[in-house]
Amino acid sequence: MGDKVKKEAVLYAFNPETQYTCGQCFNRKPKTSVCSLFGPNDPISPKSGSCGFYVHEDGEKSGIFAPIVGVIGKLQSGYAENENGFSCKRCEYFLVGENDCMKVDKDSPGLTPGEIHPNACCNNWEADSKRAKMSTPALLELLSKAKGSEEKSLGYTRPKSEKPAYPSSGKDLY
Numbered sequence: 001m002g003d004k005v006k007k008e009a010v011l012y013a014f015n016p017e018t019q020y021t022c023g024q025c026f027n028r029k030p031k032t033s034v035c036s037l038f039g040p041n042d043p044i045s046p047k048s049g050s051c052g053f054y055v056h057e058d059g060e061k062s063g064i065f066a067p068i069v070g071v072i073g074k075l076q077s078g079y080a081e082n083e084n085g086f087s088c089k090r091c092e093y094f095l096v097g098e099n100d101c102m103k104v105d106k107d108s109p110g111l112t113p114g115e116i117h118p119n120a121c122c123n124n125w126e127a128d129s130k131r132a133k134m135s136t137p138a139l140l141e142l143l144s145k146a147k148g149s150e151e152k153s154l155g156y157t158r159p160k161s162e163k164p165a166y167p168s169s170g171k172d173l174y
């Protein structure tokens with residue numbers, strides 16, 4: 001594993017039904033642009049914002065969300081925006097076709113044992129110059145092709161009965 005960090009050190013999360021944006025974070029007040037941590041004077045983008053304090057919960061559906069406390073500012077949180085959201089598949093450190101990461105040890109204890117899943121995410125996320133901006137269907141197609149070439153180079157053909165590692169469209173995930 002070299003100098004890679006453990007999943008737990010970067011809060012590796014696996015919520016494949018989300019793009020890890022404020023709109024599905026426990027800290028967002030439902031139907032508003034208010035983050036409980038920043039308070040009402042420091043608005044966030046529910047659709048494209050996220051930060052290191054992301055905790056998955058869709059408060060609009062569940063009614064579960066944090067009370068507004070306003071204890072920190074955006075700069076302390078690592079807040080960033082990306083139009084199409086986040087996740088490993090949009091991160092510059094993700095190794096396409098390998099389910100691995102340049103920075104995080106896939107074999108360390110944590111979720112998705114033995115792999116870094118394209119629909120996982122962590123606090124070490126950095127925008128990939130190309131993949132961060134791609135639409136979700138186009139990106140999933142790219143990942144699917146990369147997985148296919150990897151199997152070919154290994155002399156492995158996936159049986160039709162076996163589920164692909166990546167869905168061919170985003171509708172199964174979001």
Ligand code: SF4
Nearest residue numbers: 022025027035050051
């Ligand atoms: S800024 Fe961070 S903590 Fe606040 S709602 Fe967005 S992801 Fe959650």
Ligand code: SF4
Nearest residue numbers: 088091094101122124
């Ligand atoms: S690919 Fe990026 S977001 Fe995913 S585990 Fe690695 S550093 Fe974190």
